[in-house]
Amino acid sequence: MIQWWQILLLTLYSAYQICDELTIVSSAGSPVFAGFITGLIMGDLTTGLFIGGSLQLFVLGVGTFGGASRIDATSGAVLATAFSVAQGIKPELAIATIAVPVATLLTYFDILGRMTTTYFAHRVDAAVERFDYKGIERNYLLGALPWALSRALPVFLALAFGGAFVQAIVDGVAGVKWLAAGLTLAGRMLPGLGFAILLRYLPVKRNLHYLALGFGLTAMLTVLYSNIQTLGGAVSSIVGTLPKDAAITFANNFKGLSMIGVAIFGIFLAVQHFKYSQRTVAPAASTKSESEEIEDDEL
Numbered sequence: 001m002i003q004w005w006q007i008l009l010l011t012l013y014s015a016y017q018i019c020d021e022l023t024i025v026s027s028a029g030s031p032v033f034a035g036f037i038t039g040l041i042m043g044d045l046t047t048g049l050f051i052g053g054s055l056q057l058f059v060l061g062v063g064t065f066g067g068a069s070r071i072d073a074t075s076g077a078v079l080a081t082a083f084s085v086a087q088g089i090k091p092e093l094a095i096a097t098i099a100v101p102v103a104t105l106l107t108y109f110d111i112l113g114r115m116t117t118t119y120f121a122h123r124v125d126a127a128v129e130r131f132d133y134k135g136i137e138r139n140y141l142l143g144a145l146p147w148a149l150s151r152a153l154p155v156f157l158a159l160a161f162g163g164a165f166v167q168a169i170v171d172g173v174a175g176v177k178w179l180a181a182g183l184t185l186a187g188r189m190l191p192g193l194g195f196a197i198l199l200r201y202l203p204v205k206r207n208l209h210y211l212a213l214g215f216g217l218t219a220m221l222t223v224l225y226s227n228i229q230t231l232g233g234a235v236s237s238i239v240g241t242l243p244k245d246a247a248i249t250f251a252n253n254f255k256g257l258s259m260i261g262v263a264i265f266g267i268f269l270a271v272q273h274f275k276y277s278q279r280t281v282a283p284a285a286s287t288k289s290e291s292e293e294i295e296d297d298e299l
Contacts, residue, residue, distance in 0.1 A: 052190050079099070
């Protein structure tokens with residue numbers, strides 16, 4: 001069960017995050033940050049980061065231009081994390097059954113927030129004509145209220161009164177094994193979909209070698225970090241259990257670097273060398289004096 005103070009903190013955060021996204025832009029309104037804050041408040045940081053990170057990747061290639069609205073993945077991360085921790089829902093299932101539907105439905109609240117904010121915008125225009133600087137400041141700050149309520153109000157209502165409804169939906173989905181498995185798989189596929197949307201708008205064909213470089217570096221760094229994790233686990237398990245004169249040695253505990261990653265890195269360097277070698281420097285145009293004589297040095 002979600003406690004009243006958790007509902008209060010999550011509601012206040014939901015009100016702040018949209019204002020931060022529109023003004024300060026400190027990334028406090030991103031889904032991964034929302035998952036972090038919600039996980040911290042709910043007492044399960046791992047679940048919060050998993051859900052927030054998955055939704056962050058899902059909207060990786062989604063942006064807004066002008067007055068366009070997009071799905072509210074941040075509020076979806078808040079609600080999915082809160083209900084996942086409070087009711088013991090699997091994170092993947094929470095993403096598919098809570099986060100994505102909530103993020104889609106809250107698009108209408110985003111539109112409502114935009115429409116109601118125009119009231120204060122017109123009051124600012126009127127204050128400008130009167131040279132009422134205090135009125136400009138006051139109405140500018142009041143314009144944040146519709147934005148804050150467009151996120152805080154649905155999050156509060158869902159957390160305060162939606163627990164039984166969410167539990168009924170999850171229980172119904174869990175009763176149908178194939179549906180639960182499908183939704184869980186869909187939740188795991190969302191990060192890949194986000195990458196696909198991002199790559200759709202990037203000049204991948206022209207910079208394919210950079211994409212390959214990123215893949216190669218990821219493959220090599222994954223091995224490196226797994227080695228560090230192995231080293232840390234080994235040290236933490238034996239330090240304090242050995243006599244003082246015993247030495248800690250590690251032999252054959254590390255994997256070699258991925259040969260595929262090394263090969264891709266080499267291909268990247270080869271492509272870069274080829275591209276630079278194809279560049280030709282245009283010769284400087286010769287200048288002539290009024291007497292039609294070339295002033296450049298003669299060969």
